[in-house]
Amino acid sequence: MKIWIFFTLALLWLEMQPGVCQQFKRKKEAGENRVRQGRKKVKVRYPKVKEKDAISKSQSLLTQVLDKGRFLKVGETLFLNPGKTLELRCKGTNIDWSYPSNLDTFNDSRLSIKQQERYSQLIVTSPSAADTGEYSCWPILCDGQECQKDSENTSASYIFFTDKDEMFVPSAIHFEIIYLRPDKPATIPCRVTNPKIRVSLHREVPPEEIFIDGTEISYNPMKGFVFQNPSPEHKGAYYCKANSTSKSTPEISTKYQLLYVEVPSGPPFASIEASSSTARGGDIFNVTCTVFGEPEENVSFSWIFPGKVSFTVV
Numbered sequence: 001m002k003i004w005i006f007f008t009l010a011l012l013w014l015e016m017q018p019g020v021c022q023q024f025k026r027k028k029e030a031g032e033n034r035v036r037q038g039r040k041k042v043k044v045r046y047p048k049v050k051e052k053d054a055i056s057k058s059q060s061l062l063t064q065v066l067d068k069g070r071f072l073k074v075g076e077t078l079f080l081n082p083g084k085t086l087e088l089r090c091k092g093t094n095i096d097w098s099y100p101s102n103l104d105t106f107n108d109s110r111l112s113i114k115q116q117e118r119y120s121q122l123i124v125t126s127p128s129a130a131d132t133g134e135y136s137c138w139p140i141l142c143d144g145q146e147c148q149k150d151s152e153n154t155s156a157s158y159i160f161f162t163d164k165d166e167m168f169v170p171s172a173i174h175f176e177i178i179y180l181r182p183d184k185p186a187t188i189p190c191r192v193t194n195p196k197i198r199v200s201l202h203r204e205v206p207p208e209e210i211f212i213d214g215t216e217i218s219y220n221p222m223k224g225f226v227f228q229n230p231s232p233e234h235k236g237a238y239y240c241k242a243n244s245t246s247k248s249t250p251e252i253s254t255k256y257q258l259l260y261v262e263v264p265s266g267p268p269f270a271s272i273e274a275s276s277s278t279a280r281g282g283d284i285f286n287v288t289c290t291v292f293g294e295p296e297e298n299v300s301f302s303w304i305f306p307g308k309v310s311f312t313v314v
Contacts (some may be wrong), residue, residue, distance in 0.1 A: 065087040071089075077159075079162055079194075082131075082161045086122075088121075088122045092118075093118065094140045095119070095120035103131065110127075111124055129162075132191065133158065135157055135158075160195065163193050165247075166193055167194070167247065168191065168193070168254075174254055177257050178257070179261050180230035181261050185226055188227075190240035190242075191224055199219060199221070199242050203238055204239065216229060234258055235260040239254070269291070273288050289303075
């Protein structure tokens with residue numbers, strides 16, 4: 001009788017062992033899944049602030065309109081064919097522009113700038129090699145009536161209008177005077193319409209090609225030949241020569257007369273003079289303001305007189 005009871009208990013114990021093992025195994029696997037899921041959540045958690053900062057730093061204000069609905073982010077340089085209308089857009093509600101000075105000559109009607117609700121639009125119709133240069137834009141920040149340029153958010157691009165018939169950027173000046181000063185670099189502005197064009201510098205008297213060492217004298221296709229430390233030996237008459245594989249004959253640039261000036265450059269000063277020291281009602285008299293300083297520098301005059309607010313004439 002006791003043996004039969006012992007045998008029955010042994011069978012019951014053997015049947016219960018697999019269920020206990022399976023239950024323990026299931027609990028262990030569930031625990032492992034919870035730990036694995038927890039690690040996955042931590043792995044994909046990124047700081048959102050840094051991501052936004054990276055996006056904002058990569059954004060540029062300046063874009064080119066290719067066709068209707070197609071836009072291109074403009075880089076540091078851009079190569080375009082002359083003749084096709086150029087349209088640039090700059091993001092912002094109050095934008096100012098800078099562009100090659102020849103577009104301001106005689107109030108060139110090919111240039112138009114319009115401020116839209118969210119961007120400013122610059123259009124140049126029938127662009128040519130002469131329009132090669134830097135185009136830039138920046139927001140204008142105003143506090144009441146005082147406004148200033150937001151230099152930190154300026155976007156710029158140098159645009160080459162590549163023309164196989166015009167290797168040098170055309171200039172309305174056929175003989176240009178360049179002043180050499182001991183305290184700052186000087187530039188012979190023979191710029192090209194394609195940076196792949198080979199350019200050399202030549203002196204007229206004595207006739208010779210100038211050696212370009214890349215340090216004291218260097219060439220930049222967007223600026224010209226740069227003299228880092230001008231000296232009296234550099235004065236004289238010069239010209240640039242351009243050679244290209246697409247053109248059989250070389251092209252000669254504008255002539256440049258380099259004059260050495262011993263006196264360092266300084267700020268301009270003004271002198272004012274009236275045609276009469278006294279006047280009665282109804283009389284006409286003249287007030288002349290003369291500025292003395294660097295030649296060929298852009299000068300703006302600000303006038304203040306009784307009964308009128310100040311105004312500026314460029």
